[in-house]
Amino acid sequence: MDIPIIGMTVLWIFLYGYLIVASIDFGAGFFAFYAKFTKRDDIVNNLISRYLSPVWEVTNVFFVFFFVGIVGFFPQTAYYFGTALLIPGSIALILLAIRGSFYAFGNYGSKDSMVYTFLYGATGLFIPASLSTVLTISEGGFLEERNNTVVFLAQELFTSFYSWSVVFLAIVSVLFISAAFLTYYSARANDQPAIKLLRRFALIWAPPTILASLLVFISLQRHNPRHFENMLGIWWMFGLSLLFFLIATYLIYTKKNYGTAFILVMLQFFFAFFGYGASHLPYILEPFVTISSAYTNETMGMALVIAFIAGLLLLVPSLILLMRLFLFDADYVKGNR
Amino acid sequence: MAELDGVLLSRMLTTLTLAFHIIFATLGVGVPVMISLAEFIGIKRNDQHYNLLARRWARGFVVTVAVGVVTGTIIGLQLSLLWPSFMEVAGQLISLPLFMEVFAFFFEAIFLGIYLYTWDRFKKPIYHWLLSIPIFGGSILSSMFITVVNAFMNTPQGFTLEGRTLTGIDPVAAFFNPAAPTKIFHVATSAIMTSTIVLAAITAFMILKGRRGEYHKKALKLTMVTGLIFSFLTALDGDISAKFLAEYQPEKLAAGEWHFETEKGADLILFGTLNEQGEIKNAIRIPKMLSFLAYSDFNAEVTGLNETPEDERPPLIIHYFFDTMVTIGSYTLFISLVFVVLMIWKKGDPFKAWLLWPIVIAGPLAIIAIEAGWFYAEMGRQPWILRGYMKVAEAATTSNYVWLMLIFFFLLYGVLGTLTIIVLRKIFKNNPAEAELEFRFKS
Numbered sequence: 001m002d003i004p005i006i007g008m009t010v011l012w013i014f015l016y017g018y019l020i021v022a023s024i025d026f027g028a029g030f031f032a033f034y035a036k037f038t039k040r041d042d043i044v045n046n047l048i049s050r051y052l053s054p055v056w057e058v059t060n061v062f063f064v065f066f067f068v069g070i071v072g073f074f075p076q077t078a079y080y081f082g083t084a085l086l087i088p089g090s091i092a093l094i095l096l097a098i099r100g101s102f103y104a105f106g107n108y109g110s111k112d113s114m115v116y117t118f119l120y121g122a123t124g125l126f127i128p129a130s131l132s133t134v135l136t137i138s139e140g141g142f143l144e145e146r147n148n149t150v151v152f153l154a155q156e157l158f159t160s161f162y163s164w165s166v167v168f169l170a171i172v173s174v175l176f177i178s179a180a181f182l183t184y185y186s187a188r189a190n191d192q193p194a195i196k197l198l199r200r201f202a203l204i205w206a207p208p209t210i211l212a213s214l215l216v217f218i219s220l221q222r223h224n225p226r227h228f229e230n231m232l233g234i235w236w237m238f239g240l241s242l243l244f245f246l247i248a249t250y251l252i253y254t255k256k257n258y259g260t261a262f263i264l265v266m267l268q269f270f271f272a273f274f275g276y277g278a279s280h281l282p283y284i285l286e287p288f289v290t291i292s293s294a295y296t297n298e299t300m301g302m303a304l305v306i307a308f309i310a311g312l313l314l315l316v317p318s319l320i321l322l323m324r325l326f327l328f329d330a331d332y333v334k335g336n337r
Numbered sequence: 338m339a340e341l342d343g344v345l346l347s348r349m350l351t352t353l354t355l356a357f358h359i360i361f362a363t364l365g366v367g368v369p370v371m372i373s374l375a376e377f378i379g380i381k382r383n384d385q386h387y388n389l390l391a392r393r394w395a396r397g398f399v400v401t402v403a404v405g406v407v408t409g410t411i412i413g414l415q416l417s418l419l420w421p422s423f424m425e426v427a428g429q430l431i432s433l434p435l436f437m438e439v440f441a442f443f444f445e446a447i448f449l450g451i452y453l454y455t456w457d458r459f460k461k462p463i464y465h466w467l468l469s470i471p472i473f474g475g476s477i478l479s480s481m482f483i484t485v486v487n488a489f490m491n492t493p494q495g496f497t498l499e500g501r502t503l504t505g506i507d508p509v510a511a512f513f514n515p516a517a518p519t520k521i522f523h524v525a526t527s528a529i530m531t532s533t534i535v536l537a538a539i540t541a542f543m544i545l546k547g548r549r550g551e552y553h554k555k556a557l558k559l560t561m562v563t564g565l566i567f568s569f570l571t572a573l574d575g576d577i578s579a580k581f582l583a584e585y586q587p588e589k590l591a592a593g594e595w596h597f598e599t600e601k602g603a604d605l606i607l608f609g610t611l612n613e614q615g616e617i618k619n620a621i622r623i624p625k626m627l628s629f630l631a632y633s634d635f636n637a638e639v640t641g642l643n644e645t646p647e648d649e650r651p652p653l654i655i656h657y658f659f660d661t662m663v664t665i666g667s668y669t670l671f672i673s674l675v676f677v678v679l680m681i682w683k684k685g686d687p688f689k690a691w692l693l694w695p696i697v698i699a700g701p702l703a704i705i706a707i708e709a710g711w712f713y714a715e716m717g718r719q720p721w722i723l724r725g726y727m728k729v730a731e732a733a734t735t736s737n738y739v740w741l742m743l744i745f746f747f748l749l750y751g752v753l754g755t756l757t758i759i760v761l762r763k764i765f766k767n768n769p770a771e772a773e774l775e776f777r778f779k780s
């Protein structure tokens with residue numbers, strides 16, 4: 001394997017990590033708001049906050065890692081996306097900022113503020129929606145090079161069926177992933193009312209997830225036939241994804257093994273996400289940027305890979321420690337610590 | 338003209354974000370050091386006051402760190418949004434430290450999460466203290482890496498530019514550029530200094546409001562002693578920074594000191610104004626001091642600003658930023674020295690209003706010093722974004738909507754800043770230290 005592919009794979013793994021942990025976080029925000037709104041917050045909100053409090057900053061770093069990494073490995077992307085996406089990028093940033101800081105304000109400062117909870121819940125849906133449009137834009141057709149600058153065709157994006165199906169998929173996946181995880185987490189805490197509520201959420205959001213995926217498939221065929229053909233070439237990855245989804249939903253439905261179910265959900269998204277990514281190549285941004293055109297120089301590429309390996313040696317043990325203390329420690333999850 | 342406006346607006350937005358971020362970033366580097374120190378003393382002396390101090394500081398820190406994280410995320414992405422051409426070029430050279438910065442954050446974020454929620458989970462308290470090492474270690478490392486990036490913008494090296502392509506790229510040389518060492522030390526010590534002074538100012542304020550218990554007195558002693566040490570170190574490596582400038586970026590030093598003609602035995606000019614003819618009025622002149630500051634030799638020759646081509650000179654206003662920074666640095670050094678002397682001297686009582694009020698004022702002043710230092714360093718780099726290679730005007734985005742984003746972010750920071758203060762006040766007001774001492778350690 002050559003370095004650009006390794007670099008892209010590494011970044012994609014981190015983006016996948018962000019997809020999972022951020023979905024849990026975003027969805028939890030929405031559920032917390034919904035529960036509060038329907039006066040059921042005593043059931044789930046302590047549970048949610050027990051999970052989120054120690055990890056939200058880590059979630060954010062996954063995201064920072066991805067965009068710093070992609071500018072590092074593929075500096076040309078900074079030029080194209082940076083020039084074109086000032087407005088949508090800034091809006092996503094403002095939403096992220098509101099969410100992150102209001103989480104801290106609400107959680108450590110004034111508890112029980114409806115405004116904070118509302119902003120927290122609403123941004124949890126808007127952020128995935130706005131971030132997912134970057135993937136849409138990378139399919140091509142929404143940027144144009146005109147007299148030495150890159151122009152973003154916002155109108156095209158807002159009227160594109162493909163674009164909206166991706167937004168839809170992003171939102172429902174967030175809710176599905178989050179509900180599946182929180183069901184597992186409440187099962188660890190052996191908290192019956194919470195299990196009941198969250199399991200229902202998971203089952204409600206399962207069918208829309210698969211429906212949205214189908215929509216994206218169909219609309220991609222029209223929007224970008226090249227990518228669609230590539231996807232068909234690795235159809236088995238999407239097939240596996242569907243299979244994992246079905247087993248996971250079945251397990252949740254029959255109230256068995258919520259832990260395994262959540263791992264299967266992670267696998268479902270793993271295969272779909274990597275299938276999508278692999279068939280996207282060689283383009284990063286169609287038709288302007290490919291992984292070879294954007295690749296930084298050889299020396300820097302090597303240096304980054306070395307830094308990455310050294311960094312992982314540091315990170316993996318620490319992440320395991322974090323998970324052991326807050327995810328797998330039954331006493332903590334139950335709120336006894 | 339429209340193009341120039343885009344550049345100006347991009348600069349304003351960058352300045353706005355960084356000026357806001359740096360407040361929280363500075364506290365993010367310094368406060369964990371103090372938390373760790375307090376917890377350590379608490380364990381060693383088995384003194385609950387220090388333990389509580391660490392806990393309460395940590396509780397406030399969670400709020401400021403959150404704002405630091407979100408504004409940092411903003412600036413990280415905004416660099417690509419506002420300076421796409423710069424990032425395309427510089428990305429090939431400096432992505433290594435940027436990448437490492439994220440790793441350092443990652444490390445810090447993980448342990449911060451663990452630290453905050455495991456106060457009572459370990460049998461031996463020292464294990465909990467150990468968790469604080471990766472926290473302040475991570476934030477100091479990440480400030481180091483980002484400072485390397487900034488240093489690179491001032492003294493770029495490790496590549497050759499042929500036309501518009503870069504060759505002979507050497508990330509290691511780019512990393513260890515000449516500006517890096519002095520900048521790293523000055524940024525780190527000034528951050529710790531500022532944090533101690535801010536914590537001291539808050540404590541002094543509480544004492545003035547009548548909280549005269551042991552807890553607050555211990556807190557003030559601890560912060561003022563560390564404040565003295567780090568004020569001294571900051572002045573020391575600030576002086577070394579000036580020597581660095583004299584050697585590698587003489588135009589920044591010259592503009593900052595209003596030193597126009599190259600000469601031996603140059604005077605140091607403090608404050609003052611410039612009249613229409615460009616003559617210096619109302620200034621305090623310290624004979625030959627600039628030569629000493631720049632080369633540790635009263636008769637050394639200091640390069641003047643007139644050696645630099647006219648269109649490559651930094652703006653002269655940076656003189657005031659430099660003066661502000663140095664004046665405030667001397668002020669905190671003096672105040673903390675007085676406090677520590679009175680503290681050690683048996684008959685002295687440092688907890689008097691005439692000394693506490695100046696300490697309260699020193700808090701906001703220290704933040705102003707940080708801002709002034711950065712404005713000095715950043716505007717002193719003008720007109721370059723990569724000194725000697727790329728000018729700011731060539732690097733900005735071509736988008737026409739920067740003004741709108743400027744308004745949005747201005748509002749955002751206004752809201753975040755206000756809420757931070759409100760929330761912090763609320764946390765501590767509803768839960769005074771005395772009550773918490775009772776409740777937590779009533780054995």
Ligand code: HDD
Nearest residue numbers: 520524527572575576578579662663666706707710711714
């Ligand atoms: C509490 C804050 C604070 C205080 C009291 C001082 N500084 Fe400072 N200074 C900074 C905070 C700072 C800073 C914000 O951290 C800067 C901005 C860029 C940098 O590298 O550090 C800085 C930059 C900076 C530079 C420019 C470095 C460069 O651009 O490469 C010089 C020459 C000095 N300082 C010198 C001093 C001296 C002689 C001081 C004597 C007391 C001093 N500083 C006190």
Ligand code: HEM
Nearest residue numbers: 348351352355356359483486487711712715716719722729
């Ligand atoms: C954190 C504290 C910092 C502050 C308060 C700060 C402040 C400023 C200011 C005032 C300007 C505008 C200069 C002018 O308009 O004349 C500026 C520009 C800029 N700074 Fe900094 N800076 C900081 C650190 C950094 C660091 C660490 C970097 C490196 C990544 C950086 C990158 C830039 C860039 C890209 C510009 C735009 C180009 C320019 O106008 O010179 N800054 N900053």
Ligand code: HEM
Nearest residue numbers: 060061064362365366405406409410412413442476480483
């Ligand atoms: C020398 C000036 C700077 C210092 C000392 C500094 C330090 C810090 C600190 C202490 C935090 C708080 C996060 C934490 O404690 O976990 C932070 C956040 C952050 N800073 Fe800065 N920063 C500086 C300038 C910059 C610049 C110019 C950038 C952009 C390239 C940047 C990027 C970030 C990012 C991305 C975060 C969020 C990281 C996260 O998600 O945890 N910083 N910074």
